[in-house]
Amino acid sequence: MLKSFEEVIIPDSIEYSLIEKLDTNKLPGHIAVIMDGNGRWAKARGLTRVEGHKVGAESAKKITEHCVRLGIKHLTLFTFSSENWSRPVREVNTLMDMLHKNLLTQKDLLLKNNIRFSVLGELSKLPGKLKKSISETIKYSSEHTGMNLHLALNYGGRTEIIDAVKKIIDDGISSQKINEKKFRNYLYNPDLPDPDLMIRTSGESRISNFLLYQMAYSELEFTDVLWPDFRLKELLGALVNYQERDRRYGKV
Secondary structure: OOOHHHHHHHOOOOHHHHHHHHHHHOOOOEEEEEEOOHHHHHHHOOOHHHHHHHHHHHHHHHHHHHHHOOOOEEEEEEEEOOOHOOOHHHHHHHHHHHHHHHHHOOOOHHHHOOOOOEEEHHHHOOOOHHHHHHHHHHHHHHOOOOOEEEEEEEOOOHHHHHHHHHHHHHHHOOOOOOOHHHHHOOOOOOOOOOOOOEEEEOOOOOOOOOOOOOOOOOOEEEEEOOHHOHHHHHHHHHHHHHHHOOOOOOOO
């Protein structure tokens, strides 16, 4: 049983039963999450999409804290895709502003939990103040040695692969010298390990251009729960399901 959870929260009966099932030796080292359903959650309650994003941000904070306590080494959150620019301008601007403000206000979260922060995506296209807050947060947490929190911002898996190919060509590397290790060095974050588990909320069963290269052998977990409602119980359930799977990586 995970004693650290009891030190921070009092789990309800369902959460407690799930905690009891967890094997701390079989937890995923890297969890990637497609945080989907903020808009539908808000619409069902007669709220604006922005309100849904605000509650979704609270879910992201809670799940981050729970992953720290579980001992997860890497957590990657799909925060804003390269396709999300097609959303209404007001919504996009609000999201960019929320991200900027959250980075400024969540430094205590990173410090308290010893979290190291990083970002992957085409950052050059982000607003100036957001790029500045990202840079400051990365620098602020650079010496932290606990969990690694990665935000995928203006990220697209196909674009990442294409950008890597372009860099390889620009560096004049011959095809004979290209292998998986060499190629990975040209991805947005070469040190990011492949996800062991990818979770997508809201009932959609697709990966939506997320970490296409890295998820070759990831276990996929799809849940009908909308992201603003995804909390400890749902995370524990996904982890229990993960531990029941037999990962063979193409072998017998």
